[in-house]
Amino acid sequence: MKTKNIKVVYTNRYSKNSNTTVPKIQMEGQWLEQLGFTIGTPLIVEYEENSIHIRTLTEEELAEKEQQEVQVELEKKIAQLKKMKHRMKTKKA
Numbered sequence: 028m029k030t031k032n033i034k035v036v037y038t039n040r041y042s043k044n045s046n047t048t049v050p051k052i053q054m055e056g057q058w059l060e061q062l063g064f065t066i067g068t069p070l071i072v073e074y075e076e077n078s079i080h081i082r083t084l085t086e087e088e089l090a091e092k093e094q095q096e097v098q099v100e101l102e103k104k105i106a107q108l109k110k111m112k113h114r115m116k117t118k119k120a
Contacts, residue, residue, distance in 0.1 A: 037051060
């Protein structure tokens, strides 16, 4: 296993009422692409105390994620149709 030495740095988060400093880890370089982390690749971050594991999603996990996204979109469309149906009934009355 090869290693890279990086540091946790900080970044600022701005909101209406505060400016908060939070920890940040940033990685970049061709070595990521060589390991399969190409631009746009969906990742999963697994973590526990003092350990972070970053990996690409398996085909099964990716298919499940896509199915969940389609389900959410379908539920939104169903809700929109119900609202339209209710408006049409209200206009007829």
